[in-house]
Amino acid sequence: MVVGKLFHVQIIKHEWLKARAEENWDREIPFGALRGEINDRNGQLIVGNRLAPTLYYMPSQNKEPEKAAAAIASVIGMDKDKLLEKMTKKAYMVKLAPEGKNITQDQADEIAKLQIDGLYTGVDFVRNYPNGELLSRLIGFTGYDGDGLAGIEYAYDEILKGTGDKIRLYTDARTIPLPHVDDSFETGKNGASVELTIDLEMQKAVERELQQALEKFDAASALAIVMNPKTGEILVLASVPSFDPANYQNADPSIYNRNLPVWMTFEPGSTFKIVTLAAGLEEGVIDLHNQHFNDPGYTMVANARLRCWKREGHGHQTFLEVVENSCNPGFIEIGRRLGGEKLDKYIRDFGFGESTGSGIAGEAKGILFSQKAFGPVEQATTAFGQGISVTPIQQVQAVAAAINGGYLYKPYIIKEIKNDKGETIQSFEPEMKRRVISEETSAKVREALESVVANGSGRNAFNDGLRVGGKTGTAQKVVNGTYSDGDYIVSFIGFTPADDPELLVYIAVDSPKNSIQFGGVIAAPIVGRIIEEIAPLAGIEKREGQIEKEYRWGDPLTHRAPDLTGMTKGMVGRQLHTYRIQWHGDGEVIKYQMPAPDSLIMVDDIIHVYTEEE
Template identity: 75%
Template sequence: MRSKKRLRAVFIIFLLLLGATVGKLFHAQIIKHEWLKERAQANWDREIPFGGVRGEIVDRNGKLIVGNQLAPTLYFMPAQNPDPEEAAAKLAPILQVDQVKLAEKMSKKDYMVKLAPEGKNIAKAQADEISALKIPGLYTGVDFMRSYPNGELLSRLLGFTGYDGKGLAGIEYAYNDFLDGTGDRIRMYTDARGVPLPHVDDDFKDGKEGSSVVLTIDAEMQKIVERELSQAMEKYDASQALAIVMNPKTGELLSLASAPTFDPANYQDANPDIYNRNLPVWMTFEPGSTFKIMTLAAGLEEKVIDLDHDSFNDPGYTMVGGARLRCWKREGHGHQSFLEVVENSCNPGFIEIGRRLGEKKLSSYIRDFGFGESTESGIAGEAKGILFAENAFGPVEQATTAFGQGIAVTPIQQVQAVAAAVNGGMLYKPYIVKEIIGADGKATQSYVPEMKRRVISEETSAEVRRALESVVANGSGRNAFVDEIRVGGKTGTAQKVQDGKYKEGDYIVSFIGIAPSNDPELVVYVAIDSPKNSVQFGGVIAAPIVGRIIEEIAPLASIEPQKDQVEKEYRWGDPLTQEIPDLKGMTKDEVAKQQYTLRIEWHGNGKKVSKQLPVAGTVVNEEDVIHLYTE
């Protein structure tokens, strides 16, 4: 009886255990099947990554500026190849790398080795040759590298990507989170030794393409601007140069250029000082006379001067706080209206405007125009500039600030301020990105004009525009004059400072122009650092460059010819100009037979002209040099 009870108990326990086992198997095989399968596959899978497709960078018209090109990358699974040394011996000659170092990398105990940098971003021809070898354990992953269809164009704004495809400078860095993409992956299932598992199909994991960045830049305008800077660098043997073109009605930056440039595809070969410094936002210097536009606008707004009916006598200097502050014209300009003060860029005249304003109002207007703070353009590396502190803004500082000396500002601050002075008085934030476009082609983020504040009235702005047009027609900016385009502007010549002292004979010359002056669509700023081979004045060097840029980009900005511009009368000493002919394709003898009066400098030993600077159709002074480059 006792044994029957024991037997029954054992049987019940057996049934319970069997039921628990069956239940566990049902739970594992049916209910938890997919979860356990995924966990197992995670232990078995070996992924071969495809490079992420990074978003493109395009100009305002959709023209490609930075794209992608296919660049295969090699991966090696040591467990699938018993002789990595032999594999390295076959690969090394094709990759043109050290065989011993490659064999050492391929002999690692890792389940998968990325052969980088030796086998990263290889050419398609190399990939085809390697594929024909059919080396066990060697796989080719799809990768991408940046391509630049316009070469060095915009390089100091765009920046570049690094070894891992991430942005390291410029737009590539500032908008990396938008541009970055995640690549597709092939999932292979193997055991611990790397042997493929039977009855388990390989898998594919989708990635995500990066978003494209649409710039406000106009690529065709940029080409014209960069060409002019390149010519200026060569003609004047300058150390560097910069230019900005902005729409004053919106704050959109249409061109942003620095010279010299670099090749973003080979940034390792460039001087870091070049690719780390986007001059229009990074560089700070004394603005010189271009800053006088702000003093003029403030004086007109506060009605302390009248351009036509107030007069001022300039003996060549003025005394302020015991200091003698001279005009650039040593003998002075004599008796003149305030319109002539602006035309002549007379320092004592602008000191007088600053004196009438008073230190508080002058300082207030300068800050209202955006100086002393970032423009918030969104461009990496932007500086804030340097203004006098309020407790250090005495009579001398007030006087020198009025004509653009003793302070340091950035070019983009100057363009932002001048735009406000001529667009009706509204200070707009400069911006460089127009839209972010997702992989589906739809805009995920848009940027629109942002007005910060009104600085002056429309009436004052109209008077500023009138004065600036008069500067180009009758004053120091005459070299920026363009037939049938109403151009206004202001010259700037600033002596460079080093260790708190002015450097003798070393200047930054500049010119800021507007067009058309009656209803500005463009503000164009050009600065040339340390020019040589010429008189160092903004009106001599920078003004004609701005004039040529405006003349060429006006059609791109839909600016129509205008007949009602202020007439420019020829003055004795004005340079004679000539339009450059098209010399491409000609031989030296054929060029000589044309008997051009222009000076020609030849470059290269070829037979025919393949390139010329300046390009055909450019209007230059007769003493200028044409550079001809042979094949």
């Protein structure tokens, strides 16, 4: 019976009993989980990982804790007595945190040379931000334990985080290593990577412009969205001021908790007039070229005097000029012709009053008038963008539909999710919600908004050959239920090219100073510069058929650059050009020139010509 029992225990039950014993003997040293990367649409790294070891200590394996504490403290910059207190705790293993957590590789190497008994180095990782503060308010950050606490890191935490590796040490009850049992290694699982729709190079250009605007106008904040209006893909999502995600503890929570393009709500001002325009054209209540409206500077609605931004009024004008001039009474008239029920329906069909469904953390819904409260005055003020509250991303979604043929696409920020082998787990495609206007109406909206940039309030966004369309916005801020005197949010929404839009750019600057507070003065030039810089990144080339910019008093005098290529010095001299020409090279024949032929140049610009031998 004894022999049989021994056979049963040592042979038949051997593996089961061994496993139970190892559970009592093992001591785990965890390796930090490798969190998934966050990349842009082209695979460029936005957030990665950096090796940051963590120290673990087994008190029973070291007979000289005072000496060990002194040696370790000198390397990690910790008080020796506090470290000794941690190292003499009655525990089988102590994590020397926070001072010994996420130490540098140099510190880990120096500690390894000390060969301190009972001291182990666990592999850990912290997030690495190769672009510094870029995109910080979108991507967010991770906390002490590596979990996502804000932004993309928080919203997609379950996808990004992994399970770390572990070293299993086998000891007796006094944590003395067991010589007859080999240590083991348990492999974890890496987190999946998230590929955004963001274009990193475009993001850099936009954030640079926003930061300059913040400083130049001493503004409270500024925000930007760049979207592909044909798909809903968000190419840029920016807010300034920003913060360092690696040191988020030093930032104001009101900065890192508020992703302004989706969180901020405010009266849109005149950028909202695009919705009223699209509705009026779709319902056929106005004709841009053949119907006229007289603006004396105000209009009366239910005994309320509603003024135009231009106190003396714009006088007699076509409805195209109403759009160019951003005339409030003119848009009130469009709203009146539509009627309250239809105007409200179009506003909601364009996506206002509800979340866009972008999936970006912290998105607000905005506030519209209820149908019961939508009286004549509310209808009138809504028609020109006052009295309601919307988010920037709602405005971008709506304007995209107005210019892309009438299709309302859901904005989205995630392009693909990939495992650690680079294999696609999930991909995201454009999602159309509904059609709100016809292609014919959309073409008229594009025409009107291109005219706004060439001849109207958006002239400072004009870019020769890129065919920019857009609309300004100037909204007085509401503080504690009343309008704040002299405090505005100025904005501009622009797109290019006007005949087939591929880029939609929205900029808003909150409480600018040191300038006239108009969207056409502050925001329009910013959008113009951004479009000029990012258009080549989107593969957009200059094209013909643009509405030429109308000269107005005060504008710099411009001309089209003559084509000098193929000419010799003698031929150029006989042309009697008044332009200043600077020659480069020793040849006679002009190979190419800068600016290019037919470019708009000012009268005092220099044309640089580059020659080659005949």
